[in-house]
Amino acid sequence: MYVKVEELCRCAHMVRIIAVSKYTGRIHLYSCIHGMETRPTPLFKNFRPEELDTKNPSVDDKKFSPKSIKDNSKYRHALVSFVKEWNSLRPIEQSKLFNKPLQLPLAVELCLNESQNHDKNGLLKGGSKKRGTSLDDISYLLPSNAVWKNVSIFHGKKERQYLQGWTLTGQPLCKLCQKNCTKKSATEPEFFEDLFCDLECYEEYRLRTSNRYLRKELAQIEHGICTNCHLDCRKLVKNIKPLLLEKRREFVIKEAPKLAARKNLLEKLVIDPTEGNAWHADHIVAVYRGGGECRLENMRTLCIACHAEVTAAHRAERRSERAKAKKQLNRLLANLKTVQDKQKDRDECRMIDSELLVNVPGSAYHTTNINSDRSEEGDKASEDAGS
Numbered sequence: 001m002y003v004k005v006e007e008l009c010r011c012a013h014m015v016r017i018i019a020v021s022k023y024t025g026r027i028h029l030y031s032c033i034h035g036m037e038t039r040p041t042p043l044f045k046n047f048r049p050e051e052l053d054t055k056n057p058s059v060d061d062k063k064f065s066p067k068s069i070k071d072n073s074k075y076r077h078a079l080v081s082f083v084k085e086w087n088s089l090r091p092i093e094q095s096k097l098f099n100k101p102l103q104l105p106l107a108v109e110l111c112l113n114e115s116q117n118h119d120k121n122g123l124l125k126g127g128s129k130k131r132g133t134s135l136d137d138i139s140y141l142l143p144s145n146a147v148w149k150n151v152s153i154f155h156g157k158k159e160r161q162y163l164q165g166w167t168l169t170g171q172p173l174c175k176l177c178q179k180n181c182t183k184k185s186a187t188e189p190e191f192f193e194d195l196f197c198d199l200e201c202y203e204e205y206r207l208r209t210s211n212r213y214l215r216k217e218l219a220q221i222e223h224g225i226c227t228n229c230h231l232d233c234r235k236l237v238k239n240i241k242p243l244l245l246e247k248r249r250e251f252v253i254k255e256a257p258k259l260a261a262r263k264n265l266l267e268k269l270v271i272d273p274t275e276g277n278a279w280h281a282d283h284i285v286a287v288y289r290g291g292g293e294c295r296l297e298n299m300r301t302l303c304i305a306c307h308a309e310v311t312a313a314h315r316a317e318r319r320s321e322r323a324k325a326k327k328q329l330n331r332l333l334a335n336l337k338t339v340q341d342k343q344k345d346r347d348e349c350r351m352i353d354s355e356l357l358v359n360v361p362g363s364a365y366h367t368t369n370i371n372s373d374r375s376e377e378g379d380k381a382s383e384d385a386g387s
């Protein structure tokens, strides 16, 4: 095993692979020699990111256990870079990369994990100004060799029916992407998940159609901690719940003064101390800016005070944008009016010119195309001029 590590450090073709455990957060090391090995070989070395001193990579860190690797400056350098990049990721980004073989840069790994519809920031490609996707819109187009079928699933004793595409040959299709569902449970679905080709399609479907699911998933990753002011909203709710009203108020004023400063939000939380009254799921790229119908990557936890701040800022931004647009429109209309007025003036001048035009038969200006009225006028004018 050590030979491999040594080789790894000398050989540029050696690919270092790192995986981070979802459950323990420990970093596991693998090696894979390019062109020689098809699967990564576990090095049976693992450690927690904080065991590696990322601030001072040149100084040996006594706590870092896998000695053979630590002693090799090249390998250590790669690990330090990995931990630095890993730590700079948002929790949602980290969660997407857990238990997967990784190589630097992690930004590329995130791109590889993009869904077909969304980019790596979770935004629908092309953007959307809709908050959620309607159930009618979410499924991909049904292939020509398939039909919609009502499928029953039992929630306890309650039966619920769902529409699912089935091929004419009796193969169920994924409720989101319309690819074949190959799992055993697909033909006799027991759970809603069984209507999808894989867990990713199921998650995307739920995230985009259910605000409750989106909030639940966000809570699992960010644990109700405000990403702006870092207030632990979950803990706050837990702490005030058993208290009497007045004590609750006092507690919030002391522990979360920013929130307490907003009297109506404070009262709502004090009267009904639930997480829904303490933190909100906020779109990082606002819905009106195309951040709708997104995945979790575009969502963040904000305490109600920070959320109110962000919402007010958005409102002001939209108001000023509307005012600017209105001004621009007014300017455009004014310009149009000036052009029209000028045109009208020119037309009137031309009319007066033609009224004054003396149509002398045989002259260079004589025209037979002038209509009879005009020519009569012309004759009249010539008579007037003659008299």
Ligand SMILES: [Zn+2]
Pocket: 174, 175, 176, 177, 178, 179, 196, 197, 198, 201
């Ligand atoms: Zn699918």
Ligand SMILES: [Zn+2]
Pocket: 226, 227, 228, 229, 230, 231, 302, 303, 304, 305, 306, 307
């Ligand atoms: Zn906050």
